[in-house]
Amino acid sequence: MTPFSSLPEAEQKRPAVKRKPLTRQQFGALLVKQDCRCAKCGGKLDFSKPRQVIDEHLQPLADGGNNDLDNRALYCAECAKGKTVKEATPRARSKRYAEGRTQADKRAARGGSTIQGRKNPWPPKGSRKIQTRK
Numbered sequence: 001m002t003p004f005s006s007l008p009e010a011e012q013k014r015p016a017v018k019r020k021p022l023t024r025q026q027f028g029a030l031l032v033k034q035d036c037r038c039a040k041c042g043g044k045l046d047f048s049k050p051r052q053v054i055d056e057h058l059q060p061l062a063d064g065g066n067n068d069l070d071n072r073a074l075y076c077a078e079c080a081k082g083k084t085v086k087e088a089t090p091r092a093r094s095k096r097y098a099e100g101r102t103q104a105d106k107r108a109a110r111g112g113s114t115i116q117g118r119k120n121p122w123p124p125k126g127s128r129k130i131q132t133r134k
């Protein structure tokens with residue numbers, strides 16, 4: 001039992017849909033729709049520097065979102081950063097659980113101590129014996 005076993009199936013699976021970049025037409029359509037403003041903070045989108053306008057998936061692909069235009073929005077760099085960080089952390093964690101890559105799983109794979117069958121790993125193999133006085 002992992003704490004994430006209650007997550008909906010979509011949360012535990014790799015996204016089936018690959019991220020697609022917006023076409024010029026889609027990008028333009030979003031710009032008009034959003035009046036050249038960030039979809040989150042409403043700030044004017046800054047086109048004076050590269051990578052200041054980020055297209056985001058409103059519903060992440062990993063959570064069953066798609067590449068359709070109505071699932072896309074333009075964010076300023078700051079908002080995009082916040083959105084990605086917020087989503088990536090629980091996603092990476094649930095992915096690790098889904099793939100059996102938790103710390104506990106790794107320990108078990110090494111034959112190390114687990115909660116059920118605890119082996120005393122001390123002293124580690126190949127280490128020097130502790131000298132005791134006679």
Ligand SMILES: [Zn+2]
Pocket residue numbers: 038039040041042043075076077078079080
């Ligand atoms: Zn913003």
